[in-house]
Structure formats: structure tokens, C-alpha cells
Amino acid sequence: MEKRREEKNMGTIKYPLFGVCIAFMFLGAFAGVVSAKTIYVPDNYVKIQWAVDNASAGDTIIVRDGTYTENVDVNKRLTIQSENGPSRTIISSATGDVAFNVTADYVNISGFTIKNATGRTIIENHSFVRRAGHGILLSDVKYCDISNNTVSENNFGIFLSSSCNNMLVNNRALNNNFGIYLGSSSNSNTLMNNTANANSDCGISLYDLSNNTLLNNKALNNKYGIYLGFSSNNNTLMNNVVSNNKLGIFVFYSSNNNIFVNNVVSDNNYGISLQRRSSNNKVYLNNFINNTDHVTSVYLSPYSEGSANIWNSTSEIAYTYNGKTYTSYLGNYWDDYIDRDDEKDGIGDHPYLPVDSDKDKDYYPLIEPFENYFTPSENISAVRQPENPYPIGEEREKKKIPGFELALVISGLLATVYLLRVKG
Known part of the structure; x- marks a missing residue:
């Protein structure tokens, strides 16, 4: 018992x-x-790197006004932001190496001017031997948010290496060699409302990657405005302004199945160039205005006999022109297109030849800039993470942006994108 x-x-x-x-x-x-706590620099730690070293994942580091000469390695999930914006908070690379080196997922960096990362990056056999000269470098990471920064006087302003599903929003890349550079296997990123201005080589570069989205960006006064090269496939460029570059949009070396829609390409020496077996790209509902040559394939031969790209929509679109509603395929607006529009439907009666090739024709050239063509207002929609966020019937993979709502409001052929940060 x-x-x-x-x-x-x-x-x-x-x-x-x-x-x-x-x-x-x-x-x-x-x-x-x-x-999760908030750490202040220089109150709690004099250096940003010391704050990072002593922070825990999920913490926020707020950097007060001043110039900080250092190289910061971010290897944990953190939010690092300036207190009063990029004009008052400057990060100057201490050695010419990487100013912000991000190697962790879910890192947010916002509100800084980042400069003087001028060191030389060495790549051998497609692998980095030395990483240097990057204002912000994301390496093998995902779900990071880089926003409201000014990167200037660096070799590379913002550089993504094998990094996917990141957001670059409202950044300015000024006076670098390369403004914003997405390197090999950096897929499914979103670049929105960024400005790449006066970079000596490329404003925005995409290299050997896929399924990236460029929305509402400006590429101005660069050698190359936007560059897609070496098998950069299935990317979407929409609502961008590409102006005053030597070459506006450069599609190079087997970069296929990209979509260019609602872009304004103006005042460049060459508006767009598709070269070296770059084919099946869809270019429509864009404005080509005041370029010395709207389209060039001057370097195409002898690598290919023609680019065989598509210069009008592949499905019919409902639109309104001069108060009347029509349904038709639609091409691009070319300011040097002079032809009849006997049906008064806003579409030229004869094709426009962008280059001297029978493979490349805009069969439905617009008489006026694309913004003068609208669909009825009942087609306006606002959606969260839409299954198909692109108008005019083009298919793309669903965009998933943790911590954000991506609302695309479509009114006919025009689209407005809102990025809403989700609380919690």
C-alpha cells in the first residue's frame, strides 16, 4: 500500500x-x-558595426545624423535605418570595400547616403575572388528590403549576388560605375520607384537571371539605361522612364521572353537594342520619342540573322480612343511613324519596321502616345498579390513579398503600383 x-x-x-x-x-x-529592442548609434554604440555585433535577430538599429566611416557586415535579421534620412546620415566606405555587406535574410536597410566604395571586385571562373566596391551588397539572401537610400560614387551602387525575392524601393543610384546591378541567379526581385542617374556604365543591370520585375523606375543619363544580358529571361519592365542615355534599353546575348510595356524611351542615342540571339521578347505599348535611332541591331550580325522579337500585343486589348471604344492588337508609339489611320481607331494602317528586317515589324503602330488609349473605367481593379498583376493578358509568376502588400491599380493600359507595408 x-x-x-x-x-x-x-x-x-x-x-x-x-x-x-x-x-x-x-x-x-x-x-x-x-x-526585440531598438539600438541607437552613436548613443548605445559608437559604430554601426558594434551595434550589429551586439544586436539580436529582430532588433532595430537607428542611426542618428552624421558621417560614419566604416564597413558594416550584417549577418543577422535586422532593421537598420537612419533617423532623419539620407541627406543627414552618410556611410563612407572605410577601405573602398563593401559599405553594407548583407549575408542574412529579412534585412531592412533604409535612409542612408552610401558612398566611396570604389575597390575592385575580382571574378574568376564565375566566382568572386574578391568582393569590393559595393555600396550595398546582398549575397545569397532573400526577403530583404533596401529602400530610400542614395548610393553614389561607388563602383557598384547596389549589387545583388544570387539573391532572390528582395525589394529595392525608392533608392537613388548616382554617379557610380554601375548603379543597380542584379547578378547571376538573382531571381524574382522587385525594383520599384528607383532612379539610376549619371552612372558611367549601366544604370540598372540584369545579368543571367529571370522573373524580376522593374516598375516605375527611371534610368537617366547613363551609358546604358537598362541592361539585360547573358540569358536574362522572363523579366518584366513596366512603367519605366529611360531617357538621355547613350543606349536606352540593351538586351544582349540570348536574353529571351522578356516583356517591355508602358515604358517611355526618349532622347537616347539608341532607344532599344536587341542583340546576339535575343528573341521572343515582347515590346509593346511603349513610347519611343526623340531618340536618334529608336531601335538598333548594329552589333547583331554576324551572330544572328535577326532578332525575331514581337513588337505588338499578342492578344487583343479593349481601349478607348477619341471617345470611342475598340478592341484590337496594339503596338508602340514611334514619333517618326508617318502613315494613315483611315479607320480613325488610333492604329496606323501599315506596319512600322523598327529595324531593316522582315522578322521584326510593329504591325499595329500607335498614332499617339500610349497614355491616350484607355479602357472603360469599370475595368479598374485593386488587388493584393494578384495572380496576374500585369495588364493586357501577359502571364507572370505570382509575386510574394513578405511584409508588404503590392497593390496594382489598372485603368486600361495604365498601371499605378502601390507598395503598402503590413504592420505586425
């Missing part, structure tokens, strides 16, 4: 202890969430 009573008492003790253990487990989990 004594023994049985002892066993029973021991049993009654086990369950409360188990419950206490569970309770501590839950408390520990909540403590991990609640304990």
Missing part, C-alpha cells in the same frame, strides 16, 4: 511539472518576440 501510494503521489507531481515546462516554453517563445 505504501509503495502504491508513493507511485500515485509521484504521478500527481509529474503533470504539474510538465505543465510548467510547457508554460516556460511558451513564455520563452513570446520572450523572443517581445525582447
